[in-house]
Amino acid sequence: MKKHSFKTVAKLSVLSTACVAGFMIFGGEKAEAHGYVEKPASRAYTGSLLSLENYAAAYKSYGQSITNPQGVETTKGFPFAGPQDGHIASGDGKIGDYVLDDQTEDRWVKNNMTGGMNTFTWKYTTPHATTKWHYYITKKGWNPNEALKRENLELIGTVDHDESLSDTNPTHSINVPTDRSGYHVILAVWDVSNTGNAFYQAIDVNLQNDGIPEEDTEAPTQVKNLKQTGATTSSISLSWDEASDNKGVKEYKIFRDGKQIDTTATTTFTDESLTSDTAYEYTIQAVDFAGNKSEMSPTLTAKTLEIPAEDTEKPTNPSHLHSMGETANSVNLMWGKSSDNVEVKAYHVYRDNKKIMTTNKTSFEDTGLSAATAYSYHVVAEDTSGNLSDESNHLLVTTTVGNPENEWKLGTFTAPILYTAGDIVSYNSKEYKVVITHQNYGDITWAPGANGNSLFVIK
Template sequence: DWNPNDKLDRDDFELIGTINHNGTTGSTNPSHSINIPSDRLGYHVVLAVWDVADTVNAFYNVIDLNVTGDSTIPVKPEAPQNVRVQNVTSSTVNLTWNGQANAASYNVYRDGKLVGTSVDPEFSDKDLTAETTYTYEIEAVSQTGIKSDKTAISVTTTAISAEEKPTAPKNLHSMGETSSSISLMWGASTHTQGIKQYDIYRNGQLVGSTSDTSYMDENLTANTTYSYVVRAISTNGEVSDASNTLNVTTKQGEIIEGVREWKLGSMSSPELYTANEEVSYKGRVYTTLVTHFNYGDDTWAPDQAPTLFRLK
């Protein structure tokens, strides 16, 4: 249940075992057993650390595991927590709840009748009647088929004439960064009329739109943190709530010894570039053609402004 938008730190892991070796060399090929706690099921990450004796060195290995149930150790899942409405229209109800490691699936009941099963902690119910109250119950099912207690929630569909927003894009995350670009990706939104596009906001400003669930933001400054959110736009022009906020830092640009690195200025702190001065940008060296100040215009970057810079 860690945050998929954040990197895993040591504090995110739980110590499950320690082995004290006798100091003999690795040629003895020792074998050890580590027991995963019995109430852990589903996807897990195991981090193994080998401290080299009498040194400050260590070796690390990370393993992905899918822990399956053991029929000899039946564990009843907890009742689903934080069941909530993600979106509701005149004919649809989208529910979500907190995921749990020891649940293989979830059963969803509407007014006492089983209407669906989901392996993810979310469910979309369709073809409902407008302005009608429904009672939903969610139960978790373990790997061995044991069912949890149910958690209930009541939801009333909207009037047909009421405004319907698309569901918010989910799990906005970075697929990779360079010194000048960030690759974004997110989960698709839904709407009864369909999704026309996604608008991408950087630091509160609209920087692009796409019909895909991914976007490459380019011409960024090295070693700089940017904040992103994404909103979905339906084909009839309705705008979703914002996705989760994602903060990403670009990588440090390549430093060329003896050459000043070009960077963006601002209105309060402009950057002065002098004629015939050499500057580096994205691993290349440019010669400044005209003395000028940069007040925050990234279109004046060396690779975009041939009247200001020439590639050396």
């Protein structure tokens, strides 16, 4: 693929959102399911933009991500869990290949960036209930010609969320270090609260910091105006004013009753799993990128609510019920978490107005369905006192037609056919196993048995 400056990519990015969204809907997973970093353009999103200029060349250089930048998803828990070292950029290859893991100094298009406070904007093709986003950058002295590993990355910011939908928080302010220059990789991780997965976005940047700054020994200012902004019988919500620092505040340490319980890059925090009708003492401490710590904030005493003698308040209704994907015989549902003055106990799932499942999770896979059939779903929350919420939105979903004969078929650009690694297909009286997940857009040279085709092997 020919070399591109980021100016080329920037020009492509101003194409209509409808055009780009329409193109990406043909990705290896359902386009409405996920999200990607739009600005500065992530490695995956850059490939999708370049594919508008030259599809074949972009596919060769960026692989499956060109039609599915929102699908770089694997298990969460980074850096202690999540993708394996060497496969961080591709999310363990769950997108269908490991192309995004290729790593050399001049392999990828880079975003020019100056250290200090920078904004990162996500594009959510469908929002999800979210616990946090966390950002990492390659350390000083990392080797850009070696595979990306945990040991090469350091945390530069965390944006906590209240488990509401992600579209309420699309842009994050992250303080990028000023003590390094040249090529670096920033890793943005989006943790979904009601699944075991997270989305991973590698962002290639060219840091343009002037010289090496003097050693930073100045501590941030003391955190002020710490206050309680809300409470339930089991949680307390806090907020405070932003501290200032000569090089920027990296994070805030939260202390409850004298012991640190968490850190956050924002100026809000919700402490959960507390005891009802109980007072707690909180203090906050600001920390900058050099590790300098502010004085402790003044202590705030906050209290959880008492469990009412008679609870008659119903939970909020489950929000944004949607499908994470359909097959010929299943629908994978997900919805936003309900809140309650005491506690939500369960969710009741209805199909065609008949209850089919009660669960304490915010997701459910309905199986044993008929192919090419429309089903209507809604969800109702119940609290520990038996109060029921209003109904969620009603969702109409149609299962896929399926291909019971598993016959290989030729797709088209407007109606591509997905072939998933591990599937068995038949063609010209032979059976083949799919070895690489891919979409067929009408290219007969990708048929099983075609000369030079490595997408299938004879079973």
